[in-house]
Amino acid sequence: MVPFAGWEMPVQYEGVIPEHRAVRTDSGVFDVSHMGELEVEGPKAHDFLQGVLSNDLDRIEPGAAQYTLLTNERGGIVDDLIAYRLEAGRYLLIVNASNREADFRWLKDRELPGSDVRDISDEFALLAVQGPRSLERLGLEEAPAFTFSEEEIDGIECMVNRTGYTGERGVELLVPAEEGPALWDQVLARGVKPAGLGARDTLRLEVCYPLHGNDIGPDTDAISAGLGWVCALDKDFTGADELRRIKADGPARRLVAFEMDESGIPRQGMAIEGGGEVTSGTHSPMLDKGIGMGYVPAEQAEPGTEVTIDVRGRARRARVVKKPIYKREED
């Protein structure tokens, strides 16, 4: 167990690699109850969120969800989150644990009359069940990604969200906190393997989902981070002007994915020759080699570009690759 954002979190159960493989080939469950839940309600909730979130909530109907960013005036990323459109005038935001309080304050400070933000994180447990066999294990039907519904699993009422952080088919189950332990036991009883923070990191990195605090943050703008696709630059939101300018000028550096062509495992903070830096790195269990993401000058960002990473004093060759690094075979 390790401390993480005020929580005691399991890094691994059986081991990072077997847990990773379980999620890629069958199913695994992560207790992500540490994540924050903020509810935004009121006749002005929609207008308020449209002004602070980068993506366009008008693109989704009630019953759907959207990956989006909370941006600052510089176009930097206060947090990345998923917004769930519950009903007219009511939204749920699921945010990173380490940013829960910062997000809440950020939103409170900007609230419009007719919108109310509440931190309801302590009321909920959240279990992410992920993997090609996850739905079958849970007895759930297929549904489009980024939708949600109320369903009962072994007698426990869950908000079933078709979302995740692994690149696999799967769900995230939101339940009242007191139901969390029973749901965890039921999910395990259905043959899903417990998985920890270690596998969560290797899984998300193989599919190039950014980790806030590593790959993105208040000082990295959304365009350079490759998140322009969640920025609706045709609407007005905090930092939109700056993001339009960066997009028009072309960013000076870009967040890229890379694979090692030589042995060695890239890690956060290692220098990439030419002025870049590794923001996340690990050993990919599926590719059996070092992989990572990092910022490089724009001229080095094209897939296929060879780069050199300083692995604790040793110059090791790597190659910029298209995201995601790992792709499911059936895709």
Add this chain to the structure above:
Amino acid sequence: MAAPESYPDDLLYHPEHDWARIEDGEAVLGITWYAQDALGELVHFEPPEQGATVAKDGIYGEVESVKAVSDLISPLSGEVLAVNQKVVEAPETVNGETYGEGWLIRIRLADPSETESLLDAEAYKALLADQ
């Protein structure tokens, strides 16, 4: 894959969780069961060059799991005669065959009397019990 905990009696141990098997003025080196268990499944072994000199208590390479990297501390001084290529290619060998196929390097001892400073299995186990 994981082997049960063991610390063979015929080996000498360094407090930094390395073992040495002494054979006619040479030594085979590796990491202990405790070290491989703490790291988890190994995914990388950064070996020294053959012919390089290693110093007692000095760093001669690195082993790495998904979650952590660890320096390899040489229990003895000498010249590197061989690197275990099997572990370079399949680092997880160390987890399953810690004291056999999972050896890391073989050295020619510069000063055989250095072995007197190392721990026997009982002393090493006592050290682990205190941690």
